[in-house]
Amino acid sequence: MDCKKAERFLLRSLDGKLDPEKKTLLQTHLEKCPSCQRKDRDYRMILSLVRPQTVPEPLPYFKERLLAKLEEKGKTAPALLWVKWAHRAVAFSLAAFLLFGAGILFFRPQEPRELSQTEKFLLQDENPLGEAGSILDQQEAEDRNMMLIFASVGDRDVSRRYRP
């Protein structure tokens, strides 16, 4: 048996949890190992020193003092409960305020922006084909050309464009 195993058996023997066979093995090892003999002496000495020699009694009137404290706690319990709920209300209000603030920051309505040409076509019914159609419908070549010129200069207001 090596010393590591012997120490394990030694510690178990302090609790009386070592079976007779292992006890014999330990005893045989201890007889020829001074280092483990010292450990055995150390552990037994520490065990005897770690226990207090005497444990005193609790201070007088232990139960009476305790019951008086409990009664006192019982009297103050409603007040304590109110304080507890007040603390919760403050915490809840703070959390709600923070959530509201975060909501405003992250979900505020966006500034109206100018629509793209495609969006205008789709959303405001400014169908360029309709305009092109009216140009192509012109019988007079001059009128058609004038309308094409006015449409190409980029005046977005259709009402101000050339009309024959």
Place this chain on the structure above:
Amino acid sequence: MDEKELIQRSQAGDGEAFGVLVERYKGKVFSLAYGFTRDRAAADDLAQEVFIKAYLSLPRFQAKSEFGTWLYRVAVNHIKDFLRKNRERLKEIPLQEAGDRVLASADLGPEEERLREGQRKIVQAALARLPEKYRVILTLRDIDGLSYEDISGILKLSPGTVDSRLHRARRKLREKLTGHLGRQGGEHGL
């Protein structure tokens, strides 16, 4: 009145029934607290706080374990909190000084008794320096003498873990004491 009835009445707010439970368990709870503090007044305060905590938590006690085991668990958790809060103060006396203080005391009688008390103080100081989990298990087993099964129930650990942790704790304590008890330990010194 049996314990089950006392517990039910205490849960319903019967202070008298709780008083009977206090009488039954005050010695054990006080002894546990004394094992950690070695101070009668501090242990008394701790034991009172443990019973107050237990009374307030009693409505949540569902009798899944023995009342004694549950109460010990409440006590151990409360004492752990106390140790955490007072960690630095409890560690402040150096190991050798703890023994020297006793040796210098004129109140103690014969030489051998003074030496023994000095060694006891050194061991206590070393115990106070151990990590909390080792200190707790050593106190429950080697000071209070609880069985592995009880410790397993109180700390919610498997018996195998109790076994290995206890052995590790004893090894650590011996390591801390090596060289410290020699001067006062005579032929049995470490």
